[in-house]
Amino acid sequence: MEKPSVDEQPLLVERDENAAAPEAKRLLRLAGPLVASGILQCALQLVSVMFVGHLGELPLAGASLATSLANVTGFSLLVGMASALDTLCGQAFGARQYHLLGVYKQRAMLVLTLACVPIALVWANTARILLLLGQDTAIAAEAGAYARWLIPALVPYVPLTCHIRFLQTQSMVVPVMASSAVTSLSHVLVCWALVHRAGMGSKGAALATAVSYSANLAILSLYTRLSGVCKTTWTGFSMEAFKELRQFAELAVPSAMMVW
Template sequence: MEEDQISVLQSPLVLNQERSHGFSGEVHQQEGYYREEVVEEVKKQLGLALPLIAVSLLQYSLQVISIMFVGHLGELPLSGASMATSFASVTGFSVLLGMGSALETLCGQAYGAKQYHMLGVYTQRAMLILTVLSIPLAFIWFYTSTILISLGQDHEISIEAGKFNRWMIPSLFAYGLLQCLNRFLQTQNIVIPMMISSGITALFHIFVCWVLVFGFGLGSKGAALANAISNWVNVIFFMAYVKFSPICMKTWTGFSEEAYHEVLSFLKLAIPSAIMICLEYWSFEMVVLLSGLLPNPKLETSVLSISLNTCWMVYMISVGLGGAISTRVSNELGGGHPQSARLAVCVMTIVAISEGAIVAAITIAFRHLWGRLYSNEEEVITYVAKMMPLLALSDFLDGFQCVLSGAARGCGWQNLCAFINLGAYYVVAIPCAVLFAFFFHIGGMGLWMGIICGLCVQVVALITINLCTNWDTEARKAVNRVQKTGVLIE
């Protein structure tokens, strides 16, 4: 008891001399962190997060720009394109995104352990697997209209959605490769070239959309084709950088036969990663599908699609923050620095809360103007304005959970997070959404209220897990994961 009291009363100077030693001899203190440590961590995270936020927004903007162009063709093309992108996200993009996110754990921890050549091997293995996976997903996209009609969706909207997705099939293969290259560069803290490439592609996409939609008169099909063209342009930029940049010489040593080995080992992490992300993404997209069953489905689908696109666009900010914390945690754990990983999570949590509050305030302030960017219909604009306060709350919660989920990916907790997401969204969110929308007759706003209930459960669960984490144990697990590749840590 006396020793505890002395410990509490010690001066910072004495504490600095008597810091306890963690895994791999890392120096840290149990009572807290020093100001210089926090400041240094903030600098590292902002240097990663700001460019990654830009990358996420710019890459997602391709879809938003296409929807905006189609929105000015009329209500039916907008509903069809919105339904198509929701279906494409559920059956394609979210699956590839989830599978690719396994590289955040593998590449991040290998980079922290200084096993640089393994980053190229992991990435090539992921590129191979995601390309093969894209083939059956392309068949699903080809029959989009048939599937939607069989699910009871509006016939006209389903036909429009089917046309859109057939023209977007080439984008599927590009998207899978892009996710792998994103993680390969991100885990090495190479983010500025990613931002520049994505920025050039976004500007190019505006031009391509205008030419194909209005110049060649292809309408919504032109917007879908523009998505494919722009995604492939970005992939080419990334591949050229990886191939010719001296920065990637250690991590990309050419194509290796090792990429064909340990496929099952990769899938053991990639499949839970995909389940973890898909369960979350699918629940949001189900809101749009359920809106097609409400009275006045064209209005409800249009408004819910605009709301979802807005939510995903804001979510890209959180994706950037989540990518930054995933990289910091995986790098530090791979390098055997558990308390640095813990500090990174603490710092990013504060950043996420601040970012969420600012975004929520901006969302509410611009609620009467946002709908006009997507539609000329006054009914749509008014309805969007009513939805924005709910969007503000969901954006805040979603941003917070995205950062905690990023830390989980850095640790390799995909299996645990998959169960959390299953409970949060399919035991709580979707049943509540159906209850509010169809039994309490709140309509599209009720669907979104259900999603907010699920987000609350997810955030509470993730906070609890992070508070109970033994970071020394996580560092040992990370080192063991790298060693299982057959290479001893340098």
């Protein structure tokens, strides 16, 4: 293959620059909503801890410690496992095997649900674990109670995380950002209602997380069904999802380790 002449090189550089500008704009249109979605999703637990902070130093210490433990041993682990969908769904979407996206999403939900069993056991025994690590008795008890009330959040969090990855691999990032924004704003009201109105205290703040995750999941599920944008990628539940679970786990576990 002949190399371009000296006279042709400036033209090639100009063409590359012209091609790079539209691609950069496209990447920004995708990256902006992705970043905003991530921040808004993390804001839920931050708002819950802020509400607990008004209850006193001890509840705040317990909620902060329990939230940190839950993020490390649970939420980050599940997010990492769900990131395997980025690879699988991206390949299937690029190959125009659209029905596989729905199958992969269901398969991910099954594997992540199994992973929730040891996670729930750890959260249920948070107080004992912290005491073994030398934590103050009162703070360990407060953190243990908060962590136990976080366990219901695992129920909507698994399908929500998988559903978000399912949509993002199809470049549907704006609906995810919009649902995250609505959920984050309403989470303030949910926390107030459970913490103060219902008088549940720090337990209400933990339970509010499960309520808001459920609301976010409901919004995205309704969008998927009513908008019709996922007609080819979501064709309903399939028994095919129960196949190759071990192969999916072999990809999900290393992905989880990177996030963990």
